[in-house]
Amino acid sequence: MLNTKVHLAVNAHGIPVRIIITDGTTADCTQAWQLISDIAAEYLLADKGYDSDAIVAQAQSQGQGMTVVIPSRKNRKVHKSYDKDLYKLRHLVKNAFLHLKRWRGTASRYAKNVRSFLAAVQIRCIALWANIS
Template identity: 60%
Template sequence: ADCSKALSLIQGINALFLIADKGYDTQKIVDEALRRNMTPVIPPRRNRKEQRKYDKYIYKLRHLVENAFLYIKQWRGIATRYAKMTTSFLAAVQIRCLFWWLTIS
């Protein structure tokens, strides 16, 4: 499960919110977020005995981030990780972001 790696991923990150989907709704993750002064924005699972409140507006903004990654991955070279060197891969991602920025500005 992805939630087993979540605690190590948030180490050293300073943020106001921890936004995640229902798959990350574990008490350990919520407690770690609160300990780090983050507000957990994680919808509770249906089988949770105590349903937590979460900010639905902020949770909807998560969709924008997911769409950004989806747009970047539309380039076949990025999606298949055609560039084997990290610098080449990063350059391809930056070029894709530049094209995207030029179309929306």
């Protein structure tokens, strides 16, 4: 069994548009720049794990101009405001993970190596794009 972590960027319909597989101990916020680079989006919805000034700056610059909807972490001295109603749409990301976990092989990480696991995740994402459940 692999010790891996899947990072996903999804579109407004909850369909994965970018997948990154990392070691299981890798922090989420270290992969954010790869997930959002070169993606044209109006909003960046993410959980507290992605609350960092660098991520916010990247999302708002580089011609991306995303509106950041990330709640502040508890330890932040100045808490930022965010659109709570828009943040509720983040369930689409969780739903994408649930669709991936519906396949037993990806949920249990039966793959012997990272390439095989990534291929299994990509195949499931293709099925989501083709609307095959």
